[in-house]
Each structure stands twice: as structure tokens, then as C-alpha cells.
Amino acid sequence: MSRPVFVRKLTRSEFAQITRLIRSKEDARIVRRAQMIRLSSQGKKAPEISEMWGVTTATVLRTIQNFNAAGLESLADKPRKGRPRKTTDRYIALLKEAVQKSPRDFGYPFSSWTLERLREHLGRQAGTLLNPRYLSQLMAREGIVYRRPKHLMAHLRDPKDYNEKKAILEFLKNARSKGTPDSTLSTLTNVKFTCTRP
Known part of the structure; x- marks a missing residue:
């Protein structure tokens, strides 16, 4: 039977940082590794830790060995390669x-x-x-903006009819702003506004 593997003796600084990590809202994987290291430093064996965390004993041993070799830096995830960018x-x-x-x-x-x-x-x-x-x-x-197409219908209206109704509308607006009563306006302009489809 092989000798159990434990984490090396932690410095005060390492112990304080591991405790801080465990209480933090860091990534769950980092917190779990920190807890494995602390449990190992308290004398728990790898199989016990693996059972507590629901991971393999190999995972616990790898975490301990990585910590023994690289210290606190080993608790963080290593950069992953991932898929290359599509946009160059x-x-x-x-x-x-x-x-x-x-x-x-x-x-x-x-x-x-x-x-x-x-x-x-x-x-x-x-x-x-x-x-x-x-x-x-x-x-x-x-920050790239493009103009969306505008679907204008100005070219579909009759210009003569449009200009005539626009002039009447301006007349009515001006008369109203000068205080002409509505009843007088309706007798002055006997206009029928209609909506026609092209």
C-alpha cells in the first residue's frame, strides 16, 4: 500500500489566502480546490476528501501535487485554447x-x-x-452603424393634390392661431379631406 499524499506545510500567508478564497465568491472550482488543500493540510487523506466532494481520488491527488509544485497559482484554472475567432x-x-x-x-x-x-x-x-x-x-x-432601408411613399402621392391640401392646412393653422372661431373656419373652407390609395 502506498504512502498517503498530503499537501506540504502551508505558510501563514498561504493559509490566510486559502481561507479568504474559501469565503469568497470566486469561481466554484477555485473554491473547491482551496477547500481540498485546506482539508489536506488538516490531515484528511485524498480518498476522504474525494468522497466529501464527489470527485475522484485522482482529482484530489492532482490538486495537491499541483499545489505542492506551484503554490496558490495552481488553484486558478489554466487558460483554455477554445475555438479560434471567426472575425479577423x-x-x-x-x-x-x-x-x-x-x-x-x-x-x-x-x-x-x-x-x-x-x-x-x-x-x-x-x-x-x-x-x-x-x-x-x-x-x-x-460601434458600427448602418442605415436601415426607409420605405418612403412620397413618390406615390399626387403632387398637385398634396400641395393643395398642404396650403389649406397651413391656412387653417394660421387662422386658428389668429383667434378665428372654428365655426367661421368651417364656413370659410368647405374642404373635404379624403384618403386615396395610389
Whole structure:
């Protein structure tokens, strides 16, 4: 049977920091490791600690060995590699360039960007097709704003009719501001406002 492994003798500073970590609201994994170290310093064996925490004995032994080698630094998580970023500096530069220009400058038949159009354009330019929601978040994070298309209907109205009704409305506003009673206004202007569809 092998000899039990315990944590090395803690300095006062280490013990104080471990106690502070245990009481803190740090990451649960860091707190758990700190508690394992403190229990080991109090004479608890690795199998007992593993049973208390519901982890394997190997996990407890690894935590103790790492602490014995590196001290308090071993309690923190090691950096993880993770997935590489999809958006590069080049992608962001292309995005900024695109929103500053009209889509027609790039040969598209439309004159305004939508999120989906930007996404497709950047997919062709940079070779990376992002989720529209992620593209929107990226734009917000980078402070990039594009103008959403405005659907105006001014070109659908009859200019003569519009100008005539606008003049009547101005007349009514001016007359009212001068104190002309409403009953007089209705007899002065026998106007029928209608809403017509183009």
C-alpha cells in the first residue's frame, strides 16, 4: 500500500489566502480546490476528501501535487485554447468599408444594406459567413452603424393634390392661431379631406 499524499506545510500567508478564497465568491472550482488543500493540510487523506466532494481520488491527488509544485497559482484554472475567432481584423475592416459605401458601389442591384445583405457580401469578400445575430452583436461591439432601408411613399402621392391640401392646412393653422372661431373656419373652407390609395 502506498504512502498517503498530503499537501506540504502551508505558510501563514498561504493559509490566510486559502481561507479568504474559501469565503469568497470566486469561481466554484477555485473554491473547491482551496477547500481540498485546506482539508489536506488538516490531515484528511485524498480518498476522504474525494468522497466529501464527489470527485475522484485522482482529482484530489492532482490538486495537491499541483499545489505542492506551484503554490496558490495552481488553484486558478489554466487558460483554455477554445475555438479560434471567426472575425479577423480584416473582416472588421471589410465590414466598416461596406457600411460606408452604397451596395451599388460593389455592383449590387440594390441601394441599401440589410443585415442579411451585409452578411452575404462579407461572406463573399472575407470567406466567412456569420450568423446574422452574431453579425449584429459584432457591429454593436465595434460601434458600427448602418442605415436601415426607409420605405418612403412620397413618390406615390399626387403632387398637385398634396400641395393643395398642404396650403389649406397651413391656412387653417394660421387662422386658428389668429383667434378665428372654428365655426367661421368651417364656413370659410368647405374642404373635404379624403384618403386615396395610389
